[in-house]
Amino acid sequence: MKEQTQATRRDFLKTSGVVAAGLGAVGGLGIARSAHAQGSDLIKIALVGCGGRGRGAVQDRLDVGDNVKLVAVADVFEGQAKNAANAFKGLNENEKYQGKVDVGDNVFFGFDAYKHAIDACDEVLIATPPGFRPVHYAYAVNKGKDVFLEKPLATDSAGFRSLMESNKIADEKNLKVVVGLQRxxxxxxxxxxxxxxxxxxxxxxxxxxxxxxxxxxxxxxxxxxxxxxxxxxxxxxxxxxxxxxxxxxxxxxxxxxxxxxxxxxxxxxxxxxxxxxxxxxxxxxxxxxxxxxxxxxxxxxxxxxxxxxxxxxxxxxxxxxxxxxxxxxxxxxxxxxxxxxxxxxxAPGSQNHFKLEHVHHVKAIRENIAINDGWHGAISxxxxxxxxxxxxxxxxxxxxxxxxxGFSQFPYDKELTWNAEPPILPKDGKYASALPGVFKAY
Ligand SMILES: NC(=O)c1ccc[n+]([C@@H]2O[C@H](COP(=O)([O-])OP(=O)(O)OC[C@H]3O[C@@H](n4cnc5c(N)ncnc54)[C@H](O)[C@@H]3O)[C@@H](O)[C@H]2O)c1
Structure with a gap:
């Protein structure tokens, strides 16, 4: 089990290629295209965000793909990461999943945990709260990983601009991106x-x-x-x-x-x-x-x-x-x-949408078919x-x-720690909601 250091602005700049002009300007980093899995190669997957949907997405992914192995999990909370790792190890007892889970010591927690899980895999499934998605997605594409992103992909306009830059990088690197807009x-x-x-x-x-x-x-x-x-x-x-x-x-x-x-x-x-x-x-x-x-x-x-x-x-x-x-x-x-x-x-009935998104992702990876749901995912x-x-x-x-x-609030430029102040604080136990007529959208 490994506690990771906190994400810093400097790390984010280094890893995502965001330049001083702000989040909108993620450039190609010149990082070599990764040799990602193709044909019948083993695909090593990792999960970032070990809650209900993340665990479900891993199971859907293991259900539909052969020669796939879960090799790492990451969560901001230690308990969530460890519980998920244990639950996944339990899957090995089921014949259907035998050999598909080998997380070992790759159980990461803390605000930086995502980096270590992404580094360990070929394909990452990201199912954290959406505010973190732009930073995690930027890291994954810059590392040349195929990505499954749960929806939504951001919570503000600055996050959206970052997503669009990450989509370009994903296309340039021929990465396969699927988004959990399963319909x-x-x-x-x-x-x-x-x-x-x-x-x-x-x-x-x-x-x-x-x-x-x-x-x-x-x-x-x-x-x-x-x-x-x-x-x-x-x-x-x-x-x-x-x-x-x-x-x-x-x-x-x-x-x-x-x-x-x-x-x-x-x-x-x-x-x-x-x-x-x-x-x-x-x-x-x-x-x-x-x-x-x-x-x-x-x-x-x-x-x-x-x-x-x-x-x-x-x-x-x-x-x-x-x-x-x-x-x-x-x-x-x-x-x-x-x-x-x-x-x-x-229309005739469909197979389960949650499974089909992974069927399409696996096919795209195995057969090198272009897929980037990141475009409609970001726009929606x-x-x-x-x-x-x-x-x-x-x-x-x-x-x-x-x-x-558009008004943007996620603290992309601040160090995330448990002691840091979130962007909104309560007053007398209450949080102020936006007031129409007073709140400025931009
Ligand atoms: N496609 C669908 O129909 C569908 C259904 C449910 C949820 N979702 C989406 O999946 C995402 C997760 O939802 P959920 O229901 O699993 O929530 P959840 O609260 O059960 O799980 C989120 C997990 O992410 C972890 N986390 C929080 N911040 C993190 C960080 N910075 N780094 C790593 N881990 C972090 C939390 O500790 C938690 O374990 C959301 O975006 C949600 O909208 C999609």
């Missing part, structure tokens, strides 16, 4: 969106996308827990770590809406956003203080005049819907079905950030301004 890998969603893009319902006028449901988990403050530890553990409730629920959850639906509006352009995006939202219910629950909103409603406008209407809510006792809908000049539809006149069409992350900036500010926003000067 993109479903045969059902692909058939549905192909049919829309072939003109089955005419021109798309608007889409409606929802992630409306109940409340989410809250990890209470431990005894004598420093503020940084409390926030990193309870990450969902802090914008610099989570991006708010529009980013963390609703990104799935925004990604589908944007895929439809984009007509095959992987860099398509809305140009304007108008939103409203707030924290209305969760903050009234005792001992459940955080800063994120519990509802957002945003209208995104595209350059062709079409609109994506979006809602997300986390309030118990309200109506639920996790879905995407499309309305065209000749028909309409919802998740994987269409109606034009009297004709109804439904920015759309969710764009929406949040619109609901927080209450202002009509433009995409270019949000991308280039």
């Amino acid at each position: 993109r890998h479903g045969t059902d969603y692909n058939a549905w969106i192909n049919k829309i893009q072939e003109g089955a319902i005419g021109d798309v006028v608007y889409t409606r996308v929802y992630w409306n449901g109940g409340d989410i988990w809250y990890r209470g403050r431990g005894q004598d827990q420093a503020e940084m530890e409390f926030q990193v553990n309870n990450w969902y409730h802090f914008v610099w770590l989570c991006g708010d629920n529009i980013c963390e959850q609703h990104i799935h639906n925004l990604d589908i809406g944007n895929w439809i509006h984009g007509k095959g352009d992987k860099l398509a995006h809305p140009v304007k956003a108008y939103g409203m939202g707030g924290l209305q219910v969760r903050d009234k629950v005792p001992n459940k203080q955080g800063e994120i909103y519990d509802h957002h409603a945003v209208e995104f406008e595209y350059a062709d005049g079409s609109r994506m209407i979006s809602q997300c809510r986390q309030i118990p006792g309200t109506w639920s819907s996790v879905s995407e809908h499309v309305h065209g000049t000749k028909g309409f539809g919802g998740n994987c079905w269409l109606k034009t006149g009297d004709e109804n069409w439904r 992350t920015m759309i969710s950030i764009f929406g949040r900036l619109a609901t927080y500010s209450g202002a009509a926003l433009s995409w270019d301004d949000a991308v280039n000067k």
